[in-house]
Amino acid sequence: MSVEPVLIVGSVAYDDLELPSGVFNNTVGGAATYSAIATSLLHPARVVGIVGEDFDVKTLDQLRARSIDIDGIERAKGKTFRWRGRYAADLNSRETLDTQLNVFAHFQPKILPNAQNPEFLLLGNIHPALQLHVLQQVKKPRFVAADTMNFWISGEPETLRKVLAQVDLLIVNDEEARELSGIFNLPKAARAIQKMGPARVIIKRGEFGALLFDEAGTFFVPAYPLEEVVDPTGAGDSFAGGLFAYLARTDQTSPQALRKALFFASAAGSFCVEGVGPSRLLSMTKDDFRKRLTSFMSLVDYGAQLDLP
Amino acid sequence: MSVEPVLIVGSVAYDDLELPSGVFNNTVGGAATYSAIATSLLHPARVVGIVGEDFDVKTLDQLRARSIDIDGIERAKGKTFRWRGRYAADLNSRETLDTQLNVFAHFQPKILPNAQNPEFLLLGNIHPALQLHVLQQVKKPRFVAADTMNFWISGEPETLRKVLAQVDLLIVNDEEARELSGIFNLPKAARAIQKMGPARVIIKRGEFGALLFDEAGTFFVPAYPLEEVVDPTGAGDSFAGGLFAYLARTDQTSPQALRKALFFASAAGSFCVEGVGPSRLLSMTKDDFRKRLTSFMSLVDYGAQLDLP
Helix, strand or coil: CCCCCEEEECCCEEEEEEECCEEEEEEEECHHHHHHHHHCCCCCEEEEEEECCCCCHHHHHHHHHCCEEEEEEEECCCCCCEEEEEECCCCCCEEEEEEECHHHHHCCCCCCHHHCCCCEEEECCCCHHHHHHHHHHCCCCCEEEEECCHHHHHHCHHHHHHHHCCCCEEEEEHHHHHHHHCCCCHHHHHHHHHHCCCCEEEEECHHHCEEEEECCEEEEECCCCCCCCCCCCCHHHHHHHHHHHHHHHHCCCCHHHHHHHHHHHHHHHHHHCCCCCCHHHHHCCHHHHHHHHHHHHCCCCCCCCCCCC | CCCCCEEEECCCEEEEEEECCEEEEEEEECHHHHHHHHHCCCCCEEEEEEECCCCCHHHHHHHHHCCEEEEEEEECCCCCCEEEEEECCCCCCEEEEEEECHHHHHCCCCCCHHHCCCCEEEECCCCHHHHHHHHHHCCCCCEEEEECCHHHHHHCHHHHHHHHCCCCEEEEEHHHHHHHHCCCCHHHHHHHHHHCCCCEEEEECHHHCEEEEECCEEEEECCCCCCCCCCCCCHHHHHHHHHHHHHHHHCCCCHHHHHHHHHHHHHHHHHHCCCCCCHHHHHCCHHHHHHHHHHHHHCCCCCCCCCCC
């Protein structure tokens, strides 16, 4: 087992969330925050990001207490990145009401000397030029995953291609996979993306689970069918964090390890959506997680071999 | 293994299909047709339905050749039930352009004496009063499943409740489960439906797979991620037929059998959508089916036990 923390680069933010259950202003958010909290369940994490002077020091202390190295979180003059969103009553769609990049507009990820040799690197959804900049600062990691979004797919296709050529895994949602490949059918879209670089592609489909395409074939992990969903914010980032938690903890990147890691990913996502912001991720215990995993696996366990009668 | 055919009651029809790949008029269709063809892969089926004078005798011969008993398909004066639909380019939605009930408007399912003791009974999506009428004509079967739709859920709630009290399994889609229960959350909706009678509820979600709720918990089967989808017509009925194929063939109704049967159901649905109408269901071989099942199961096979590291 490697003790090197998982290196996570991405946003640290404040979110103002308009949920069916109420309005929650100043909720701690950001992709890197969610991913790191999920990873820290099983393995140390290290965040590279930026916050403003308004960012609550207690929150950073809380992260540090979970074995999250926050030395790479720069504190800059100005305000923290802020996102305001409103969710539909069924939580299946959301509308961005306001985005204030603030200090994030000048984010130049700087990897400190002690962090330049990561085994596992998660490049959150930031400008592909910044993702490249991170890759240039580190010794080639054993396993690199990247997230991206339609904004970069359409706006920075060439830079994004350079990133894709250097990553082992791309994690996107179905719309992004379709836009990136120009192909509607997801298995075909994944194959086209694999040709751009990443040997593995994960396509997230929210409450409908996620598909993995790799050299061993196709794998599917469902979303845990929850009775109460409170706040989907950060679910995808928690998913990525849960995935890395398992890979780093077991020190494996094999197809079988990735398949198992997907259960950790989906379980982390399921806890995330049970609370406002990262509250449930922070409050869940290892025992809560173990119980969810057990019930989760029975969801697809058809028992023994299935022969055609 | 029981040799009693699976009894399937429902529509036999002609469909005029406007698909992205072309317009296909006079395609053989109907829920009972699709279900029976899927069932007949592993076990004899018996259809109770009605067709008009225009129905091609060769089609009936084709069904009979697949060990489908068609003695219960009444041939009545007039025309066969006809549905015309247009699918969206992505095949994920469709619009009904025309429905001509024709002889189906006077359908009174009559169970012939040699068919009145079924072990497995599938009540297709017909008026709940007709579903009740079928139940009155048979000795209590070992396992009864019913399909229904929003039209009956809102239009015939009381009669439908009487049906639900007598079935072992309800197969619906997510919208129908929500309307029937008045609950948006699917696990909660399923629990509410279980209280109406059926100990088991399957909620179909099309390309997103299906959920089973029963006394053993919750189970999920994905849809097979196909590279080419041609025509979704009849996929849900093929799914039900595939489910019954496995249960009848193995003579089991246990939670574990039902979980395995769901792979047959989903595999049958996956073949159905690969061709126009039931063409691919009819052309596939047992070997095709075996290969799909094998690759299908690897889709959720995470290998051995998954311990929290």
